[in-house]
Amino acid sequence: MEAPILVPHPAPSPFDARLRTALTAGRSAAWLSRRLAGGGGGVIGGRVVLRMVPDAPERLSRDRTVVLVSGTNGKSTTTAMLRSALAGRYPTTSNLDGANTGPGLVTALADVGSHAVLETDEGWLPWAVRRTRPAIAVLLNLSRDQLDRHPEVQGLAAAWRSALAEVPLVVANADDPAVVWAASAAQRQIWVGAGQSWQHDAVVCPACGALLRRDRDHWSCRCGLARPEPTWTARGSEVAWHGHPLAVTLDLPGPVNLANAAMALATATAAGVPVAEGARSLAGLEQVSGRYAVFTRGDHQVRLLLAKNPAGWQSALRMIGASQRPVVLGFNAEGVDGRDPSWLYDVNFAALRHRPVAVFGRRGSDMSVRLLVDCVPQVGQFERLDGALHRLPAGPVDLVANYTAFRDAFRELAA
Template identity: 45%
Template sequence: MGRGEGMVIGGRVILKLAPNAIADLAHDRVDALVSATNGKTSTTRLLATAVEQAGPVISQHTGANMTSGVAVTLASGDPAARAVLEVDEAYLPAIFAATHPKTLLLGNLSRDQLDRMSEVAMVARKWRDMLSGATSTTVVANADDPSIAWAARHAPNVVWVGAGQVWTADSAVCLDCGALLARDETRWFCPQCGFTRPETSWNLEYNGEFGTVHGPDGQSYELHLQLPGRFNAANGALALVATVALGLDPAESARRMAGVESVSGRYAVVTVGELTIRLLLAKNPAGWSELVDVMPPAPTPVIVTINSNAADGRDPSWLWDVPFERLRGRQVVATGDRRADLAVRLLHAEVDHVVIEDPYAPNAPLPAGMRELDVVDCAATYTAFHHLRTTADQR
């Protein structure tokens, strides 16, 4: 049993013995809840690290972000420590009601695990209801995601952040009136009912290397994160603004966040069999649409691992929404429980591929040149990622 599963079972025991455990354990010490389709774990780690400037912080270390994971996190460690917690999108309304957090960070919503999760519009509707009358919480919300803006627009206290959003396919339609949203260089708006991207007080600028967060009074903070990519700069921007809402020093926050090397194995370099791989978590089309830019250019071969366990989503149809065409010009190793689905997708994307059940076996027929790479990028869905991460050292 992995440590995360042990935490979940421990949490279930706590909640069985004390159904109100989360509210009792939370009392007044939850500084922040973090939710989003993508980036919850990284944003939470960045924020927890920044908040440590004010004293001890408890937070998940395993990604256990449903009711039982939250309960066991609150039950462990210093009972007076501040809490910074990531929360699953579907569980957020219940956990928000029980914890009364000082801040709530809302990053993005997109299609993910549609067999378990409601469709995006339904999640946004539940969040909007949750926020009505939430006077004691400051919502730090990404104004560039129309679903987030719609969910948070009537919340009593909102700080809008222009954190960016590359993936727009799940916010084509105005959630208010059903018309097609229009977009120009800097904003989105509904031509029918007038619902428009909120005016932001904080904005992220990303230059391909690092982000700069511009504040309302002309101040700006550079984010030199070790976590790669535009999306991690967006995660860092939301976390930095949350620390301002918590009354902390944003310059100190930026400095502390720059020290975060790897979050729960994301981008960690591990050895599996004879290969040294960099672990990339890629679990839905929105995540993939930004991840391809982080990979080395073609013709460098890569490994893609697709599973469809409960935590991955049972239906891998989403592979057809991923722009795999951008991997053309290189060999892709297709592996994981759903490697047959991936192979058919890559066939249609005209991406050279080889299907291998265990690419880490000594005699695996890997693409030419892969064994010679110092580090092979391996993108994997949630359970495949965690399997690699937890077994890497023992193999």
């Protein structure tokens, strides 16, 4: 059995007057933003702190165990799982509001806790590594997301690899070649067989550009880069450690969340949490920031799923594929959604052909045209969620939406 590589750090040192003043100003700005905008506040609060104390991330991270969780998909869920596993033993803070760029990380670090588990935008990971000096980086996957921000997966992988050289430990997905190449630069690795169902962005070797060879679960390149042997695996309906199945009970659906659980358990174990204790901590987590939450609206019971990019949409469609319940698809293309929706044509919607489908969102026309290409009939296209639900049969409904459409639906249902 492996010994934990980390020990709890003492509580953070007291802050000086300037930093205390900046934190107070940041909390006030966040409070005002929540009052005026009805939610959030973490970003504006962090911006205030950074403006007043530019080295706040370094100072807030001092004498703490910082864990950064990054990847294209699964960051929020893995962060919530890992926080749950650590919080039973250590005072732990996290950015569970999803504010995962620099200002949001600063806001989370301002809270008390010897451990900080921070969901980190994949483009901000190098910044976060440089500014917070994490003990562990958790690397989930890399694929296309917002094409106007991160058009090339290879560029992100190279930035990760450069940043990770000073990180003591990475817990990384052995099934993603870009992640393996980047993680190999760190001082130590724990490999997790978390799967890679979306392989369209992993055709060539990130190290040399040659075509990768794949044989079932294994991948390799003629340059020598190859899938490392994982210590942890998520396969079928179980998580295994050194080949021994663990008793893991999840209330979150689908194989993608089993993979997230394996990543979280591998990290928690490295941080000193006994395996069985970490596994027990995952039970009861039914939703993460609205993901997988179920709301009753009139005669409908609406389950929310977030899908932000090709890999996420394909996973969500697989998750709901066995059911014949009606589906609502929400689509916008603004701000954090990314402004280029052309990647919709990489997603296969054919599984929805025999289900009632309604579309809503400010870019619903893009989704409707995409469904027509796959011969998926629609009951209609609507500006708001209520209009879409009104046209669907009573009973359970799956709602799949990208980021801002998901946020709009969540607010509408929770009101």
